[in-house]
Amino acid sequence: MARRSLTGILSGRLSMARGRDLAQAAAEGAGDVFHPVITLTRGLRCQAAWLRAWWARTPSDRRGPVLFLAASAMLVVTLLPYGPALVVLAVMGSAAWAGRDRNPVETGPDDTETAKLQAVYQALVPYLSDPADPKPLYAHDGSWEDAVTHYEFDDGRLVLLQVRYPAYFMDGDVEARARVERLLHAKAGRGREYRFDWNEEENLVTLTALPALTTGITAQRFVTAPGETILGFTDDDAVRLTIPVAEGEETWDAPPVVWRTGPRSTEPHLLAVGRPGTGITTLLRSIALQALHQGDVLVLDGAGTGEYAFLTGRPGVLAVESGLAGTLAALEWAARETERRLIAVNRARQTGRQTPQDARTPMWIVVDRPTALAHLAAAEGRPDPQELLEVPLRHGRAANVTVAVGDQIEALESLALVVRAHTRARVVLGQVSPAQVHAVLGLPPHTTPAAHIPAGRGYARLGDGPVHRLQVPHTPDPHDEETGQAHAQAVLSLLPAHPTPEPGTSTAGP
Numbered sequence: 448m449a450r451r452s453l454t455g456i457l458s459g460r461l462s463m464a465r466g467r468d469l470a471q472a473a474a475e476g477a478g479d480v481f482h483p484v485i486t487l488t489r490g491l492r493c494q495a496a497w498l499r500a501w502w503a504r505t506p507s508d509r510r511g512p513v514l515f516l517a518a519s520a521m522l523v524v525t526l527l528p529y530g531p532a533l534v535v536l537a538v539m540g541s542a543a544w545a546g547r548d549r550n551p552v553e554t555g556p557d558d559t560e561t562a563k564l565q566a567v568y569q570a571l572v573p574y575l576s577d578p579a580d581p582k583p584l585y586a587h588d589g590s591w592e593d594a595v596t597h598y599e600f601d602d603g604r605l606v607l608l609q610v611r612y613p614a615y616f617m618d619g620d621v622e623a624r625a626r627v628e629r630l631l632h633a634k635a636g637r638g639r640e641y642r643f644d645w646n647e648e649e650n651l652v653t654l655t656a657l658p659a660l661t662t663g664i665t666a667q668r669f670v671t672a673p674g675e676t677i678l679g680f681t682d683d684d685a686v687r688l689t690i691p692v693a694e695g696e697e698t699w700d701a702p703p704v705v706w707r708t709g710p711r712s713t714e715p716h717l718l719a720v721g722r723p724g725t726g727i728t729t730l731l732r733s734i735a736l737q738a739l740h741q742g743d744v745l746v747l748d749g750a751g752t753g754e755y756a757f758l759t760g761r762p763g764v765l766a767v768e769s770g771l772a773g774t775l776a777a778l779e780w781a782a783r784e785t786e787r788r789l790i791a792v793n794r795a796r797q798t799g800r801q802t803p804q805d806a807r808t809p810m811w812i813v814v815d816r817p818t819a820l821a822h823l824a825a826a827e828g829r830p831d832p833q834e835l836l837e838v839p840l841r842h843g844r845a846a847n848v849t850v851a852v853g854d855q856i857e858a859l860e861s862l863a864l865v866v867r868a869h870t871r872a873r874v875v876l877g878q879v880s881p882a883q884v885h886a887v888l889g890l891p892p893h894t895t896p897a898a899h900i901p902a903g904r905g906y907a908r909l910g911d912g913p914v915h916r917l918q919v920p921h922t923p924d925p926h927d928e929e930t931g932q933a934h935a936q937a938v939l940s941l942l943p944a945h946p947t948p949e950p951g952t953s954t955a956g957p
């Protein structure tokens with residue numbers, strides 16, 4: 448075999464490399480030259496495929512008229528000046544558009560997100576697997592892709608996660624659910640609030656990150672129908688209705704939690720409890736201010752801190768009592784007044800006449816911290832004021848009498864049975880445990896607590912309805928030194944104006 452010299456081999460390689468470069472340059476040049484043609488061909492192919500599919504979908508009895516229409520259109524086009532040229536231009540233009548290069552869209556999680564999803568999956572293994580399961584959905588050597596059906600990240604943080612769970616997982620067991628929710632909450636990040644939705648039919652649980660509820664809504668005249676009271680504001684998708692609210696300079700549509708009272712209400716009385724300083728008085732003040740636009744209000748302030756004093760003497764305010772003796776007298780009057788209204792309503796029904804106006808005007812009894820008064824009454828050997836609420840609570844609905852009670856959550860056990868039994872509209876405010884929410888509302892919250900809970904934040908439930916997150920509108924005591932001028936003015940402007948006194952007139956009341 449003849450040997451080749453090193454220079455010969457090198458020069459041969461050099462000429463081969465040059466040849467490859469030339470071929471590559473020629474191919475690139477051809478690619479550039481033919482690119483429009485390739486694009487047009489691709490577009491024409493797309494159009495032809497679409498046309499074929501459309502033709503296949505068209506029922507056979509309609510193909511004849513379609514062909515006839517197409518032929519007529521072609522005839523018209525050929526008769527038009529520049530018609531065929533315009534048609535060719537239009538087809539080429541749409542083919543160029545249809546065949547344009549589309550950058551591939553990146554799908555799927557990046558490495559950090561994949562690691563996070565796998566971590567969530569692995570953490571769920573002990574909770575959602577069973578050693579007896581021959582084909583477990585959750586296993587230590589398994590992958591998140593088997594169980595995660597939806598996910599969404601925002602800035603690297605999970606904002607939506609839907610996972611499947613095996614059919615044997617006890618999704619009806621509150622504690623089993625709570626364990627999974629606690630774990631998902633911890634894995635998704637504790638800084639924000641999450642909602643959990645359990646779909647028992649399809650064995651799916653969804654975690655959704657919730658935006659914080661606005662704390663900027665202050666006392667104002669809300670747009671409501673007669674018998675409606677706004678307890679506060681909640682999530683957009685939790686209620687069907689929104690009302691316009693002013694927040695600072697802006698007006699926007701906010702989703703309210705509306706409490707309906709009166710003869711047709713299924714939850715005619717309210718109980719609100721919370722940790723001290725979380726906004727129970729503020730909520731009752733907001734309710735009293737709204738009630739004043741619908742009827743008469745009697746305020747009984749067990750805490751005796753004078754936070755309702757600004758209402759004293761205003762039209763529609765029957766009395767503001769804070770001492771034990773005054774409260775007992777006011778409640779005795781309220782019980783008699785409820786009975787009087789009840790008799791008037793019954794008489795009117797029996798005789799087929801309209802209920803007299805003085806039995807139709809709504810009457811509200813707002814009681815703040817009744818357990819404080821109960822304690823005082825027990826010490827003085829006097830009747831528990833809560834027991835005097837029995838008549839308004841039992842018969843108030845028919846007599847258009849509404850009772851709203853507020854107290855501290857620690858005093859829940861001290862609340863009279865009659866109060867707990869007849870208050871089906873419930874609110875709980877402040878940093879409370881899921882068990883406490885369950886004790887007050889009859890259901891645990893389906894959202895995790897926020898890292899920081901502002902005053903006036905909590906949950907509301909009307910009767911057997913769902914549990915709503917709630918933010919009470921800021922309604923401070925206008926006489927409090929710490930209340931800013933603007934806020935005080937906003938509250939005072941909601942009070943009905945003093946009527947011009949007419950000689951010889953007097954108002955009814957306790």
Ligand SMILES: Nc1ncnc2c1ncn2[C@@H]1O[C@H](COP(=O)(O)OP(=O)(O)OP(=O)(O)O)[C@@H](O)[C@H]1O
Pocket residue numbers: 662721722723724725726727728729730750855902903904918919920921922923
């Ligand atoms: N919705 C709210 N928005 C803003 N601040 C609020 C809200 N609710 C209450 N606050 C503020 O929180 C503080 C306590 O409110 P409030 O007196 O209503 O609570 P409370 O539960 O009745 O307290 P306490 O147990 O001391 O009577 C007040 O300074 C009040 O202005």
